[in-house]
Amino acid sequence: MTVVKIVFSSATGNIEMISEILEEEFVALGADVEVLDADDDVDEDVFEDADICVVATYTDGDGEIPFNLQEFYEELPEIDLSGKVFGVVGSGDSDLYPDAFCQAAIDFETAFAETGATKGADTVKIENAAEDEDIVTLKAFAAALLEG
Numbered sequence: 686m687t688v689v690k691i692v693f694s695s696a697t698g699n700i701e702m703i704s705e706i707l708e709e710e711f712v713a714l715g716a717d718v719e720v721l722d723a724d725d726d727v728d729e730d731v732f733e734d735a736d737i738c739v740v741a742t743y744t745d746g747d748g749e750i751p752f753n754l755q756e757f758y759e760e761l762p763e764i765d766l767s768g769k770v771f772g773v774v775g776s777g778d779s780d781l782y783p784d785a786f787c788q789a790a791i792d793f794e795t796a797f798a799e800t801g802a803t804k805g806a807d808t809v810k811i812e813n814a815a816e817d818e819d820i821v822t823l824k825a826f827a828a829a830l831l832e833g
């Protein structure tokens with residue numbers, strides 16, 4: 686069974702909800718899914734036993750990685766994830782932060798690119814909480830990752 690791990694950071698719940706939507710979809714598609722909250726200290730080895738590696742993050746500050754993901758973000762480029770597939774989902778606010786919309790997600794995509802993992806789907810950028818059309822996008826994202 687394909688093993689999916691989703692590491693998420695959420696301050697006010699939008700990304701937590703997005704991670705739950707992704708989890709449900711991956712399960713519906715027959716994958717074995719584990720969802721990990723960055724508040725619970727994500728180990729740098731977290732993706733070692735995963736086939737599909739997902740980071741879902743909001744953006745903090747002015748285009749910053751959330752505090753509870755900063756250490757993991759700094760370590761990520763050093764980790765060898767070759768042979769695995771990755772995908773990134775971000776939530777941000779383009780009205781308030783037009784020049785840094787979903788910057789943390791963009792930065793995670795760049796970090797993942799250095800791990801040797803293959804990008805399985807375009808990074809999804811969601812305006813605050815997921816709405817119906819975002820759920821459609823998230824389902825397509827999950828399916829694309831499973832296809833590799």
Ligand SMILES: Cc1cc2nc3c(=O)[nH]c(=O)nc-3n(C[C@H](O)[C@H](O)[C@H](O)COP(=O)(O)O)c2cc1C
Pocket residue numbers: 694695696697698699700701743744745746747748749776777778779782785786787788812813814
């Ligand atoms: C202090 C603060 C700073 C933020 N900075 C950014 C930012 O730079 N870029 C962006 O796209 N969104 C930014 N946002 C918006 C959040 O990323 C967005 O509301 C997101 O949906 C929050 O996700 P969460 O509910 O999972 O915490 C910021 C929000 C707050 C409260």
